[in-house]
Amino acid sequence: xxxxxxxxxxxxxxxxxxxxxxxxxxxxxxxxxxxxxxxxxxxxxxxxxxxxxxxxxxxxxxxxxxxxxxxxxxxxxxxxxxxxxxxxxxxxxxxxxxxxxxxxxxxxxxxxxxxxxxx
Amino acid sequence: xxxxxxxxxxxxxxxxxxxxxxxxxxxxxxxxxxxxxxxxxxxxxxxxxxxxxxxxxxxxxxxxxxxxxxxxxxxxxxxxxxxxxxxxxxxxxxxxxxxxxxxxxxxxxxxxxxxxxxxxxxxxxxxxxxxxxxxxxxxxxxxxxxxxxxxxxxxxxxxxxxxxxxxxxxxxxxxxxxxxxxxxxxxxxxxxxxxxxxxxxxxxxxxxxxxxxxxxxxxxxxxxxxxxxxxxxxxxxxxxxxxxxxxxxxxxxxxxxxxxxxxxxxxxxxxxxxxxxxxxxxxxxxxxxxxxxxxxxxxxxxxxxxxxxxxxxxxxxxxxxxxxxxxxxxxxxxxxxxxxxxxxxxxxxxxxxxxxxxxxxxxxxxxxxxxxxxxxxxxxxxxxxxxxxxxxxxxxxxxxxxxxxxxxxxxxxxxxxxxxxxxxxxxxxxxxxxxxxxxxxxxxxxxxxxxxxxxxxxxxxxxxxxxxxxxxxxxxxxxxxxxxxxxxxxxxxxxxxxxxxxxxxxxxxxxxxxx
Numbered sequence: 001x002x003x004x005x006x007x008x009x010x011x012x013x014x015x016x017x018x019x020x021x022x023x024x025x026x027x028x029x030x031x032x033x034x035x036x037x038x039x040x041x042x043x044x045x046x047x048x049x050x051x052x053x054x055x056x057x058x059x060x061x062x063x064x065x066x067x068x069x070x071x072x073x074x075x076x077x078x079x080x081x082x083x084x085x086x087x088x089x090x091x092x093x094x095x096x097x098x099x100x101x102x103x104x105x106x107x108x109x110x111x112x113x114x115x116x117x118x119x
Numbered sequence: 120x121x122x123x124x125x126x127x128x129x130x131x132x133x134x135x136x137x138x139x140x141x142x143x144x145x146x147x148x149x150x151x152x153x154x155x156x157x158x159x160x161x162x163x164x165x166x167x168x169x170x171x172x173x174x175x176x177x178x179x180x181x182x183x184x185x186x187x188x189x190x191x192x193x194x195x196x197x198x199x200x201x202x203x204x205x206x207x208x209x210x211x212x213x214x215x216x217x218x219x220x221x222x223x224x225x226x227x228x229x230x231x232x233x234x235x236x237x238x239x240x241x242x243x244x245x246x247x248x249x250x251x252x253x254x255x256x257x258x259x260x261x262x263x264x265x266x267x268x269x270x271x272x273x274x275x276x277x278x279x280x281x282x283x284x285x286x287x288x289x290x291x292x293x294x295x296x297x298x299x300x301x302x303x304x305x306x307x308x309x310x311x312x313x314x315x316x317x318x319x320x321x322x323x324x325x326x327x328x329x330x331x332x333x334x335x336x337x338x339x340x341x342x343x344x345x346x347x348x349x350x351x352x353x354x355x356x357x358x359x360x361x362x363x364x365x366x367x368x369x370x371x372x373x374x375x376x377x378x379x380x381x382x383x384x385x386x387x388x389x390x391x392x393x394x395x396x397x398x399x400x401x402x403x404x405x406x407x408x409x410x411x412x413x414x415x416x417x418x419x420x421x422x423x424x425x426x427x428x429x430x431x432x433x434x435x436x437x438x439x440x441x442x443x444x445x446x447x448x449x450x451x452x453x454x455x456x457x458x459x460x461x462x463x464x465x466x467x468x469x470x471x472x473x474x475x476x477x478x479x480x481x482x483x484x485x486x487x488x489x490x491x492x493x494x495x496x497x498x499x500x501x502x503x504x505x506x507x508x509x510x511x512x513x514x515x516x517x518x519x520x521x522x523x524x525x526x527x528x529x530x531x532x533x534x535x536x537x538x539x540x541x542x543x544x545x546x547x548x549x550x551x552x553x554x555x556x557x558x559x560x561x562x563x564x565x566x567x568x569x570x571x572x573x574x575x576x577x578x579x580x581x582x583x584x585x586x587x588x589x590x591x592x593x594x595x596x597x598x599x600x601x602x603x604x605x606x607x608x609x610x611x612x613x614x615x616x617x618x619x620x621x622x623x624x625x626x627x628x629x630x631x632x633x634x
Contacts, residue, residue: 036424038217075210075429081437087152087189090159095169098177098286107267108168109283112219114268 025053125412127391131383132306134346134390139353140308141363142301142382143343144252146319148294148329149262150193151337155290156261157184157227157433162292164335168285176290178223184432186211190292191234191436193328194259195446197294198235200322200453201254206234208437211259211430219284220263228295230427233258234436242318243455244310245477247469252315253299259436264289294328300363305353308344308386313379316340317479318454320375324482325451333373334518340372344385346393364389365399369413372406375479376513381406384413461485465494474498478506479515483527490531493538500530504551529554533561543621546570573619582615583608583628597633605629 030049034041041049092098095108104111155162158175174182198205212230238254265288270280296319304311320331320338331338345366351358367389372381389399403416452460461481462472465488475481480501487497501516509519520526533550536542542550542565553564565571573579586608587594596604605626612625 032424036215036217036426075431076434078434080434081208083185083434084188084191085159085185087154087187088159089154089161090173092160092171092173095167095172098169098172106269106283109267109285110169110219110222112282112284114280114282 025050025057126388127395128384128387129390129394131387134387134394135306135349137349137394138346138386138390139302139305139349139358139361140382140386141345141347141366142298142304142308142312143366144298144301144312144315144378145341145343145368146296146316147262147339147341148197148296148323148331149337150190150292150294150328151330152187152189152193152292154187156187156190156259156292157290158182160290164330164337166287169287171287172289176222176286178221184227186433186436187292190259191438192446193292193326194234194257194294195438195443196326196450197296197323197328198238198257199443199447200326200450201235201238201240201257201296203235203238203254203257205438205443206232206236206436207440208232208435209234210435211433212427213430214260214425214427216425219282220266221289222264222286226261226263227430227433228260228427229258234438240315240318240322241455242311242314244307244314245473247473250304250307250311250314252301252311255297255299257294257296260293260295262288262291262293302359303354309379309383312342312382313375316378317375321454325454325457327451332518333375334514336373340378342369342372342378342382342385343367344369344382344389345399346386346389364393365401367399367402367404367413369404369406370416374408374513375515377406377408380411381413384411388413465498467494467498471498474502478502479517480506483517483520483530486527487530487534490528492527492531492534496534496537497527497530500533500551504548504555508555523555523557525554529561536561536565540574540621541565541571543572543618545618546572571619572621573616576624579612579616579620579624580628582612582620583625583632586611586615587629587632594633597629602630 027046027050030046030053031041034046034049099105099108099110102110149162152162154160155171155176158173160171160173160176163171175184195205209229209232211227212232213225214228214230215225217224233256235257236255238257240252240254242250242252244250264284264286267283267285268280269283298315301308301311301315320333323329323331323338329337333339343366345364347361347364349358350361367385369381369385372378385404392399400415404413405416406413451457458472458476458481462469465472465484467475475484475498478501480498483501484494484497487501488494492500505520505525506516509516512519514522533542533547533554536550537544537547546565549568550561550564550570553559553568554561558564558567590608590611593604593608597608608629609622609625612629613620613622616625
């Protein structure tokens with residue numbers, strides 16, 4: 001994937017990501033997002049989500065009215081760089097604790113429904 | 120869904136008369152840091168499932184990732200070794216997708232701000248010519264978990280099937296190295312692809328940043344291939360100006376041989392489709408090592424909408440120029456130069472050195488020489504039976520030898536036994552067979568099999584006398600100066616001695632008696 005210089009935080013193939021720019025969602029947008037999140041929504045649910053997500057987007061869109069001329073985009077509230085840790089092992093949780101929250105497990109592994117169409 | 124039908128392919132040579140191949144290789148390398156990219160979990164290969172997992176790996180609420188300092192240093196060193204520029208400031212990004220191999224529902228990666236970019240690697244081909252691979256970028260990310268798929272052997276997936284996931288690998292530091300489109304290789308494209316991955320592996324090994332074990336998945340290759348109409352020689356301006364064709368991406372090509380075979384197969388497959396008037400579907404292909412073909416994977420569609428955004432839990436990485444220069448000072452001797460130095464130290468011809476490099480035996484020979492063997496013997500033994508058998512098994516020599524427990528120290532010991540006059544060449548071969556069969560060290564095998572040259576010069580002399588007497592014609596020839604006839608007598612002496620004699624000594628004795 002060739003992305004460097006294709007503009008900040010754009011979608012696949014260098015196209016600006018639509019969702020990052022819109023303040024309203026269509027029913028197709030919601031269906032698309034549901035597909036990506038592998039959530040099955042009924043028609044009624046889709047209609048409801050279009051409305052609910054629309055309200056959230058509109059609220060957040062108010063931020064875009066803030067005057068940002070001359071303000072560099074930021075992705076973190078603290079002016080920090082290079083926060084690292086040494087490459088030293090710390091204890092893991094242990095398989096039992098790790099799997100404690102799993103609805104199902106087998107052979108010390110998380111058991112999940114197989115996802116269609118992928119290896 | 121997996122396509123079961125075999126695709127049509129065009130003869131490779133014919134394909135090359137009609138099309139010009141372009142490749143792009145993406146190589147993922149697991150760093151061999153002690154801990155993961157963003158947490159202190161260990162990274163040991165083969166540990167009990169889910170035993171090296173913590174809240175950060177699982178993306179549990181409140182878990183806070185922190186970058187592994189050594190991983191960043193390794194990424195910068197890889198970038199520098201690939202002649203890349205190192206970013207003065209860059210960030211991590213979330214690559215959002217919903218698949219159980221990442222419990223967080225995103226992979227922490229880098230998007231349009233890779234740590235290293237715009238580099239190149241000069242790759243030496245078998246005939247000694249050099250192909251420059253342009254590097255687009257090298258970026259930091261984390262590996263995903265490993266899934267075991269239960270049931271559904273046909274590839275059709277229905278409700279009853281499920282997968283079992285182990286997150287030990289999730290979060291292991293990964294560097295993804297992406298080439299620019301590799302053009303101008305022409306019919307040598309498969310060879311160039313293999314040579315690039317081989318050179319990259321050699322470089323990463325020299326950097327000591329990864330185990331680079333393709334068979335264990337610590338180095339993995341995805342090969343993009345496309346064809347465009349052939350209008351001239353690969354490097355002609357007119358040919359280079361032809362727009363690129365649609366590409367396919369063959370995933371998980373996990374041995375050097377497979378890289379070459381997979382690229383070659385895709386070229387032949389694309390050529391058959393294009394020649395028949397069809398068009399290439401931009402898709403992921405799965406490589407099948409056993410049958411040597413690719414099958415259709417997932418079609419690139421809007422399902423691949425990763426909605427990247429800057430990772431809010433991690434702060435930017437901004438290596439100072441001083442840090443970069445300090446790390447530059449830690450770069451090893453470039454493998455190409457190192458090879459030239461070793462070749463000179465070992466006194467190998469260009470051809471001999473190339474054989475050794477192609478066999479992947481440089482390090483084995485280096486260690487064998489360090490263990491006391493002569494460079495000539497080290498090459499002879501490694502490139503002999505062990506190489507032949509490794510080839511037959513479809514493995515590289517290092518993996519093959521490691522699997523059998525054959526070490527450089529063994530070869531040095533074997534060479535020592537020959538040099539000390541205990542074994543002759545054919546006995547040494549038998550001893551090596553024994554070592555390969557797991558019978559123990561060379562000395563132990565020689566002892567157990569009773570292999571030892573007869574050191575008794577009296578017995579040898581008696582055998583020589585007997586053979587000369589039995590072959591007056593041959594003896595006369597040698598007396599007349601036809602030294603070549605000695606070979607037949609030596610053979611008979613060795614037979615007389617049941618193979619347990621030093622052929623060189625026998626020859627000396629025969630000539631001394633007849634000249």
